[in-house]
Amino acid sequence: MKEESAPLSPTELFTDYLIRHKHRKTPERYAILEKIYSIDGHFNAEALYELMQNDYRVSLATVYNTLDLLLDAALIVKHQFDGQPAQYEKALGASMHNHSVCTVCGRIKEFTDKKIFQAIQAKEFANFKSSHYSLYVYGVCKKCQKKKKQINTNL
Amino acid sequence: MKEESAPLSPTELFTDYLIRHKHRKTPERYAILEKIYSIDGHFNAEALYELMQNDYRVSLATVYNTLDLLLDAALIVKHQFDGQPAQYEKALGASMHNHSVCTVCGRIKEFTDKKIFQAIQAKEFANFKSSHYSLYVYGVCKKCQKKKKQINTNL
């Protein structure tokens, strides 16, 4: 059985990145990466920091430092939803998805759409090498539609 | 000449919104709206505040307050690019555009694409009434591609 182009694990990719950029391979960094890849869905720096306290204790500063490295290594993705602190999620193993954001309650849901994906993938830039994208569709969720209707009726 | 469905001006729409939501029609709010609609492209709260000092003086708190109202009234759009303070832009009269963001230098450019636009417009949600969207394509701009190449070569 041939093994050409076996997919590299997040850890292997991170090691690769650290070596290439002449950064040190500290236990803190690997502990954070592992924790992140055990999380499904979004998380923020603070929440990750709290989670870490249970097993491998690291400072919040190191969490931020490592998140920056992982971002640069394209192992995680960062989202900045309105009033909230920055949200992160793993970049590997998760399906490519978009986000719908309720402008009233802030609720965020994920969705996928083949046509949208293809249209964006097909886009060619003259002076720009694109790597990934974030699409946020804003609107009002079902729950909040009711509330809004009341306001408009009461005018 | 018939005049059915004459397009309402930002000011008219704002008045409408304020009345509907039982908010007061203060001169500060209209001054801010007017200033915003005189700006082409992005701006942040601080920059808007500075600009206002020249004609109608308002406090920074009022700027933030009014930006929130205009956001809710869908008269402006808000963007949260990475390290930067929140960026705003008028929602009416501007062409629907997307943003490409260089992950190295942070440079942001606008672009339009009919197919992407149509694909997103066509998307139907089961429990969500969409109103607008933001698409951020991340990658590396030409200038920064050179720098990166150097790093990877030097490894």
Place this chain on the structure above:
DNA sequence: TTTGTTGCAAAACGTTTGCAGCCTC
């Protein structure tokens, strides 16, 4: 007259930074 809005300054918040000691290389 009532009460939402303003300006001001202080506080809050997420994130970054400076520095001494530590640990990878």
Place this chain on the structure above:
DNA sequence: GAGGCTGCAAACGTTTTGCAACAAA
């Protein structure tokens, strides 16, 4: 052994808040 990395706490910059005075309704 040298220099990058860590933890800690203090600093930072943006945004929010509390409050007294003001003004729209």
